Amino acid sequence: MGTNKQSFSAPRGMRDFYPEDMPLRNAVFAAWHTAAGQHGFQQYDACVVETLDLLKKKSGDEIIGQIYDFTDKSDRELALRPEMTPSLARMVAARQNALRFPLKWYSIVQCFRYERMSKGRKREHFQLNLDIIGENSVLAEVEVISAATRALESLGLGPDDFCVHVSSRALLTDLLLKLDIPADHHPATFLALDKLGKISKEATSELLLTSGLDRSHVESVLSLLAIKSLDEANNILGAPTPASMRLSDFFQFMESYGLSDRVAFDISIVRGLAYYTGIVFEAFDRSKELRAIFGGGRYDNLLGDIGGNPAGGVGLGFGDVVLAELLTNKNSSIGVPNTADTGVGYMSEEQKPAAISLSLSLRQENILVDLALHPEKAKTFFSRADRSGFQQAIFIGPDDVASGTVRVKNLKTGEQQQMDLA
Ligand code: HAM
Numbered sequence: 415m416g417t418n419k420q421s422f423s424a425p426r427g428m429r430d431f432y433p434e435d436m437p438l439r440n441a442v443f444a445a446w447h448t449a450a451g452q453h454g455f456q457q458y459d460a461c462v463v464e465t466l467d468l469l470k471k472k473s474g475d476e477i478i479g480q481i482y483d484f485t486d487k488s489d490r491e492l493a494l495r496p497e498m499t500p501s502l503a504r505m506v507a508a509r510q511n512a513l514r515f516p517l518k519w520y521s522i523v524q525c526f527r528y529e530r531m532s533k534g535r536k537r538e539h540f541q542l543n544l545d546i547i548g549e550n551s552v553l554a555e556v557e558v559i560s561a562a563t564r565a566l567e568s569l570g571l572g573p574d575d576f577c578v579h580v581s582s583r584a585l586l587t588d589l590l591l592k593l594d595i596p597a598d599h600h601p602a603t604f605l606a607l608d609k610l611g612k613i614s615k616e617a618t619s620e621l622l623l624t625s626g627l628d629r630s631h632v633e634s635v636l637s638l639l640a641i642k643s644l645d646e647a648n649n650i651l652g653a654p655t656p657a658s659m660r661l662s663d664f665f666q667f668m669e670s671y672g673l674s675d676r677v678a679f680d681i682s683i684v685r686g687l688a689y690y691t692g693i694v695f696e697a698f699d700r701s702k703e704l705r706a707i708f709g710g711g712r713y714d715n716l717l718g719d720i721g722g723n724p725a726g727g728v729g730l731g732f733g734d735v736v737l738a739e740l741l742t743n744k745n746s747s748i749g750v751p752n753t754a755d756t757g758v759g760y761m762s763e764e765q766k767p768a769a770i771s772l773s774l775s776l777r778q779e780n781i782l783v784d785l786a787l788h789p790e791k792a793k794t795f796f797s798r799a800d801r802s803g804f805q806q807a808i809f810i811g812p813d814d815v816a817s818g819t820v821r822v823k824n825l826k827t828g829e830q831q832q833m834d835l836a
Contacts, residue, residue, distance in 0.1 A: 427529070427537025437749030438741065439540075441569070442734050446522055446542040449565035453557055455520040455544055460501040462524060466491040472500035472720065476605075476686045480527040482537075494526035497731060498543040499689070499716070506547055507722030515548025515725065518557075525733075534705035534736040544710075545729030547717070552660050554728045555693050555712060556667040562697070562708050562732055563676050569737070570746055572676075576707055579680035580664065580695040583711070584657035585647060586638070586684065592651055593634045599627055601688065603635060608684040610639070641681045657692070664693060689713040693728070699740055707740065708732035754784035756822075757804040759795035765810040768835055772808065772820070799825060810835075 424430050431439060450457070466483050473481075473496060483493040495501060498521055506513065521543045529535045544561055546554040559578055566576060583604065590600055602625030610618045615636065622632045641647050644662055648654045654662070661679070668677050677695075685694045692712030699707065710730025718724035741748055756776060760769040766789070773785040784804065786795065792809050799807040807823050814820045814835065821830045 427531050429536060429538050433752065437751050438738060439734065440752070441749040442737060443522055445565045445568045446732070448568060449561045450520040450542070450544060452564060453518070453561040455518045455561065458505070458519045458521050459523065460498065460505060460521070462495055463492050464495045464501055466493045468500050468504060469493055469496065472503065472689060472716065473497060473687065477527065480529055482526045482528055495523070496527045497525055498523050498541065499545070499713070499729065502543065502545055503716045503720045503722070507717055507720050510717070510722045510725070516546055516554070517548060518546050520544045532705070534739055536735055540734040542732040543729060544732070545727055547727040548725045549728075550726050552663050552693070553667060555664055556671065558710065558728055558730050559677070559695065560671055560673065562730055563673060565732070569741060569748055570744070571740060574700060575740065575744065576676070576697050576699050578677045578695050578697045579683045580661070580677055580693065581679065581681050581683040582657050582661050582693045583684065583690050584692050585655070585661060586681070588651055588655045588657055589638055589647065590635070593631065595627065595631055595635065599625065603627070604684045605686065607635070607682065608686045610682060639682055644679055647681070661693065685709060685711055689716045691715060695730070704736050704739055707736050751803055753803040754782040755805050756781055757784045757786070757795070757799040757802060757807045758810070759786040759799070759807070760789055760810040761792065761812065762789045764812065765789070765815055768815050769810050772810070772835060
C-alpha cells in the first residue's frame, strides 16, 4: 500500500520559532524592554486585527499595497496590522481628554506586510514601537533615538556597526519651495525620493515625471541629493530656516548625549510613510548591506487627522529581522539557551515517587527541574542530560531510595555531592 503523506510548511514569509530560535528572540525583546524602561516609556498593546479603513487612511501608499486584508463573517473589512502607528493614534485619540501629555509609550508587536521577500524583509516581523505624543521639543526625537541606540548597545552593537541617518521633511519642503516646486507636488516627490536606493536613479526620475514634475524640476530635485551638510542646505536656502535650526539643535543634543558617532545628516532620508512632517531617520548597518534596522520620525498631524485634537508626535519602529542578521553577521553569542538547571531521572517505576517529590521540592526553591517522564538506564539518562545542557543531574536508583540520599552530579566538572532525598 502506498502512503500518501501530505506535508505542510508555514505560509511563505511567515515565521516559526523552534526552541533553539527563542533565546535570541528573548534577548532582543529583553534589550527592547530594558532600553524603553530606562528611558521612561510605558508599555501598551493593541489588537492585531485593525479596521481596513483606518489603515488605508493612515498608512503610506507603499504599505497599503502590502496589507493582509480580509472580510469577516459579518462583512467587516479588516486587516492584520502592517504597522502600529495608526492603532496607537486611534487609542490615544479615544482617550485624549483623560491622558496626561506628553505620553511616552512603547510596544513590542507582530506586524504583517505582504512584501516582496528579500534579505531582512519577511511577511511577518516583530517590531518595537517607541512613541512620544504631545511634545514639540526636539528632545523627544533625541530620546526615542537614544532609547533605540541603547538597545543596540546592550546587544553589543556600537558606532562601528550602525549609523542613524537623519534628515527632515520640513527641511526638504523648504528646499523644494526654494526650487519653485509647489506644495501639492511634495507628497509624490517624497515618495519617489524614498524609493531611491531601492530603485535606480532613472526609475526615480520616471516616477517624478509621472507625478507631474517637468524635466528641469526633476533634475533640480535630484541635485538636492548632493547636499552633504546642513551648512550646504542653509546656503541654498539663503539663511537657516526653523527646520534647519531644529535639525542643528538635534545634532547638538546628540553630541551632549555622547551619541554623535551614531548619527549623520543624510538628505536622502525621506521615509515612505505619508504621516511624517518633520525630522525623519533610518538606522543602517555601517556597510549598508542590509535594509533599515529601525526608522521613524515626527508626525504632527496624525492625531488631528484621525479625529483627535491636534498633538505632535514622534516615534520609531525597530524590527527584529535585520537586527538578528546583524547579530549573526557579527557572530554574536547573544541569547542564553532556555534549559533547566537540573535533570532528574530514575531507574524503575519504584523510584518514580521519590523522583517526583525531589523535583517538587527543588522547584519550591526556584530551581528549574526537568523530571524524566519514564524510567531509563543510568547511561541513557546521563547522555541525555549531557546533551540537554543541564548544569547538574540526579539519578535515583533502588539503593538511593533505601539510603535516603542521592548523588548530585555537576555536569560541567564531574564532581558529585551527596544530598538527602526527603
Ligand atoms: P517602517 O520603516 O515601515 O516604519 O518600519 C520600521 C521597521 O520595521 C523597519 O526599519 C524594519 O526594522 C522593520 N520592518 C518593516 N517591514 C519589515 C518586514 N517586512 N520585515 C522585517 N522587518 C520589517 C513604521 O512601521 C512606522 N510605523 C514606525 C513609526 C513608529 N513611526 C512612528 N512611530
